[in-house]
Amino acid sequence: MSEPVLAVRDLTKSFGALRALGPVSFALRGGERLGLIGPNGSGKTTLINCLSGTLRADDGRIWFAGRDVTNVLAFKRARMGLARSFQIPKPFVGMTVLENVLVPLDQIGDGSDHEARAMAILRSVRLDARAGDDAKRLSHLELRKLELARALVGAPKVLIADEAMAGLSEPEIDEILAILQRLSEAGVAVIMVEHIMHAVMRFSQRVICFETGQLIAEGTPQEVAEDPLVQKVYFGEPARH
Amino acid sequence: MKRQDVAFAAGAIVVLLMGFGAVHAVANPYFFFAGYVIVQYVVLATAWNILGGYAGYINFGPAALYGAGVYTSALLLKAFGAPLVVNIVAAGLVGMVLGLMMGYLTLRVQGVYFAIATIALVIMLETVVHNIEYLGGARGLALIAPEPPAWAVGRTQFVFLVLLAIAVMSVALARWIERSWIGRGLRALRASEEAAECAGVATLRLKLAACAVSGALLAVAGAPYIYYASYIDPGSAFSLTLGLNTIAMPLIGGTRSWAGPVIGALLLASVQQAATVTISSELNVLMVGLALIVFIAAAPDGLIGLAERLRRKMHA
Numbered sequence: 001m002s003e004p005v006l007a008v009r010d011l012t013k014s015f016g017a018l019r020a021l022g023p024v025s026f027a028l029r030g031g032e033r034l035g036l037i038g039p040n041g042s043g044k045t046t047l048i049n050c051l052s053g054t055l056r057a058d059d060g061r062i063w064f065a066g067r068d069v070t071n072v073l074a075f076k077r078a079r080m081g082l083a084r085s086f087q088i089p090k091p092f093v094g095m096t097v098l099e100n101v102l103v104p105l106d107q108i109g110d111g112s113d114h115e116a117r118a119m120a121i122l123r124s125v126r127l128d129a130r131a132g133d134d135a136k137r138l139s140h141l142e143l144r145k146l147e148l149a150r151a152l153v154g155a156p157k158v159l160i161a162d163e164a165m166a167g168l169s170e171p172e173i174d175e176i177l178a179i180l181q182r183l184s185e186a187g188v189a190v191i192m193v194e195h196i197m198h199a200v201m202r203f204s205q206r207v208i209c210f211e212t213g214q215l216i217a218e219g220t221p222q223e224v225a226e227d228p229l230v231q232k233v234y235f236g237e238p239a240r241h
Numbered sequence: 242m243k244r245q246d247v248a249f250a251a252g253a254i255v256v257l258l259m260g261f262g263a264v265h266a267v268a269n270p271y272f273f274f275a276g277y278v279i280v281q282y283v284v285l286a287t288a289w290n291i292l293g294g295y296a297g298y299i300n301f302g303p304a305a306l307y308g309a310g311v312y313t314s315a316l317l318l319k320a321f322g323a324p325l326v327v328n329i330v331a332a333g334l335v336g337m338v339l340g341l342m343m344g345y346l347t348l349r350v351q352g353v354y355f356a357i358a359t360i361a362l363v364i365m366l367e368t369v370v371h372n373i374e375y376l377g378g379a380r381g382l383a384l385i386a387p388e389p390p391a392w393a394v395g396r397t398q399f400v401f402l403v404l405l406a407i408a409v410m411s412v413a414l415a416r417w418i419e420r421s422w423i424g425r426g427l428r429a430l431r432a433s434e435e436a437a438e439c440a441g442v443a444t445l446r447l448k449l450a451a452c453a454v455s456g457a458l459l460a461v462a463g464a465p466y467i468y469y470a471s472y473i474d475p476g477s478a479f480s481l482t483l484g485l486n487t488i489a490m491p492l493i494g495g496t497r498s499w500a501g502p503v504i505g506a507l508l509l510a511s512v513q514q515a516a517t518v519t520i521s522s523e524l525n526v527l528m529v530g531l532a533l534i535v536f537i538a539a540a541p542d543g544l545i546g547l548a549e550r551l552r553r554k555m556h557a
Contacts, residue, residue, distance in 0.1 A: 054435050078441040090436035092429045094497060103429045106422035107441035150440055 004063070005030040005157050005189050006051070006082070011060035013046050013213075020046040021213040023060060028158065028191065033184050035204030035221065036193045039233060043213035044193050045087065048160050052084045053077045065157055079107055083156035085147035087163040087193075091135035097122065098131040100146055104153040118153075125149045125179055141172045148179055159183060160191045165199055173199055201225065209233070249416065253409045260405040264398040273401040275514045277469055280401065281462055282510040283408045285483075286490035286502035287415045288458030292451045293488065294496030295424055297431030298347060302359035303487040305366045306336045306456045308478035310463030312370055315473055318384055319375075325403060325468060332464035333457040340456020344449040351434075367479035381474030384467055400469045404462075411458050416499040418454070427451055428497075459487075482526055486513075489529050493536050495543025504544055 004027035012022035021043040028034055038044050049055035051062060053074030062070045064082050072080075092100045101118040122128040125145040130138060138146060144164055151159055161180060165173045177199055184190050194200045200207060200221065207224040209217040217227040224230055264273065289303050310332035317323040317331055339362070346358050371379050389399030418424045429437040430444045438444050467473055477483075486509065494505025509532065513525045540547040 052439055054438065073443075074438040075441050075443050078439050084439055086436060086439075090433040092432040092436070094432060095425070095428055099425055099428075102422075103425050103437065103442060104440040106425055107443075109422070150436075154441060 003030065003066075004028060005065060007063040008047075008051070009061050011047070011050060011062065012058050013043075013050055013055060014058055019213055021050065021057075024210075024213070024215050025060075026208060026215060026218070028189050030157070030189055031184065031187045032189045033180075033203055033205045034189070034191045035200040035207035035224075036191055036210070037195075037197070037200055037207060037224075037230075038210030041212075042210040042233075044210055045162070046213070047210070048084060048162055048191075048193060051160060052082060075107070078104070079154060081154055081157035082160075083151035083154065083158065084160040085144075085151050085162055085164050087166065089140075089143035089147050091138065091143055091146055093134065093136040095135060096132055097127060097135055097138065097146060100135050101149050101153060104150055108154055121149050121152050124152070124182075126175075140167055141175070144168065144172075144176060145179070148176070152183070156188055158189045158191065160193065162193045163195065164192070165194060165196050177203060197225075249413070253413060257406065257409055260402055264394050264402060270395055270397045273395075273397045275518075277397070277401045277404055278514060279507065279510040280404045280408045281466075282486065282490060282506040283503055284404065284411045284458060284462040285487040286494070286506040287408070287411045287499065288455050288462060289487045290491040290496055290499075290502040291415055291418060291427075291458070292455040294491050294501070295419065295427040295431065296448060296451045298351075298448065298451070299353075299356045299488070300343070300359045300455070301356045301488070302343075302361070302363040302484060303459050304479045304481060304484035305359070305362040306339055306459035307463040307483060307487075308363070308366055308370070308475070309335050309339055310460030311466045311473055311478040312376060312463075313460065314464040315382055315384060315467040316376060318386065318467055319382070322387070324387075325400075325465060329403075329407070329461055329464040332460040336460025337453045337457040339460070340452040340454070341449055343456065344452030347445075347448045347452070363479050363481065363484065367475045370475045370479070377474070379475060381472055382467075383472045385471060386468040396468065400465045403465050407461055407465075411461075412499055412503060414454070414458070415502075419499050423447065423450065485526070486510075486529055489533050491543070493532055493543055495545030497542065498545055501543050501545050508544075 006028040009025045010023040013020050024047065036044055046055065050057045053072065057070065061068060064077065065080055069077055092103060098118055101121055102114055105114045105118055119128055119131060122131055125148055127142060127145050127149060130142060135146060148164065165176050168176065173196060180190055180192065180203060192200060192203055204221050207219065207221050208215055209224055209230045211233045217224050217230045285303060285307065289300060292298050292300055313332040313335045314328035317328045343359060343362065346355060350358055370376055376382055386396060389396045393399035393402060426437065426442045426447045429440065429442055430447060434444050490505035490509050491502040493509060494503065495501030509529065513528065516524050516528060536543065
């Protein structure tokens with residue numbers, strides 16, 4: 001079994017008097033497909049923001065690629081290969097689709113032909129035909145793909161896909177799942193944060209479930225789906241007759 | 242070098258040669274007196290747009306940086322009789338430091354709060370100059386600039402040519418920034434700082450760089466003014482009207498490309514100069530206000546954005 005590429009120990013985050021997260025501990029192995037589920041307000045987004053560095057955790061440690069990144073800024077984590085997409089797509093409007101992908105490529109600055117690489121990435125998510133269009137003209141599916149394309153640029157070690165399938169139709173979900181599957185096969189560890197359960201169950205090797213900022217269940221998709229606590233969180237107490 | 246870069250470089254050389262030729266061909270110095278104001282506006286609009294247009298951080302206090310440039314130059318001229326080129330470099334350094342200080346504001350405040358904070362800088366600097374007797378205080382400061390070089394024909398023509406060269410360099414710098422990774426990074430953070438940061442963009446460093454370059458150019462625009470007018474006072478050096486004009490020009494031309502501020506500046510400054518001579522100098526501010534209302538309502542992306550929209554409609 002491979003070494004953890006991402007590990008979290010006793011991570012906590014509060015907003016005023018509200019404890020939004022933790023303490024939480026878990027690890028993600030290289031190339032692993034991890035499903036992260038939980039109802040709204042369970043702390044998933046807070047965790048993602050702490051992992052990506054856009055929020056600073058109050059306590060606890062985060063290790064990524066063998067390094068303690070707890071106090072490392074978000075842009076440096078991204079350059080190290082910790083990529084994420086956003087629940088609500090955040091395209092760089094006013095820029096073309098190609099330029100959207102060039103932005104993260106610029107930061108690598110390895111002197112290779114950035115435009116050719118950007119086009120290759122766009123082709124891999126079937127967005128190359130829209131390369132010259134302003135990002136604000138993309139459809140919802142295309143915006144989701146653009147988020148993934150941007151995240152793929154730095155050959156990430158970990159991708160956090162934050163509800164990358166929200167609002168999509170079944171064929172579109174399949175298309176995004178296929179992209180994530182290809183990434184996983186290429187060795188990228190993927191954390192799929194999702195409410196679309198059949199997609200999580202199909203994709204994940206392991207699932208963790210959050211409720212009120214705490215990790216309440218962990219195991220194979222089957223084990224977590226059958227966990228009484230998870231069922232209670234999602235379906236409530238059974239009615240008494 | 243791409244074909245577009247060659248065309249731009251050729252255009253820049255032609256503009257400089259035309260300026261030099263005009264100085265020798267046109268006898269009436271008034272044209273260069275008015276031309277100085279127009280070219281100054283090109284520098285101001287271009288400088289402002291690097292932060293306000295590319296990065297989306299609206300600086301309402303360009304007059305603070307311009308005024309700092311005016312007074313830095315005047316101070317060095319009065320104290321040491323320093324040559325104009327030294328004063329321009331010094332003004333640029335002062336503007337850069339002030340710009341960096343302004344940049345640190347972006348750590349704490351964004352959007353409208355950043356805009357308000359920048360106005361405070363104008364008031365602070367104006368108050369400081371008001372209280373420095375050596376710089377003339379509220380009375381202002383009159384200085385006789387040294388004789389210009391013989392090739393420049395006269396003093397007005399000389400400062401016009403100097404500012405024209407500064408304008409060409411400013412526009413070239415803005416164009417380079419726009420087309421480089423820096424410009425892409427700035428436009429990305431304008432769209433979403435969080436997404437830009439997660440795409441590996443060092444947003445704080447880029448914002449500081451944009452503030453420093455914008456601040457330096459705004460101050461450089463003010464450096465030759467004492468040679469042009471021989472008199473400065475805090476009210477006109479730190480004028481909020483000048484600040485308003487500086488913001489209006491890129492908004493009229495378009496903030497997303499280097500050409501927008503240039504078009505806006507040439508248009509607004511030329512119309513203002515014409516109105517000053519033919520109707521009334523007080524009409525200027527009214528015209529700027531009206532133009533801003535019309536453009537924000539009808540062409541929020543400026544003239545360049547409007548042209549693009551029309552082109553798309555025609556091809557649709």
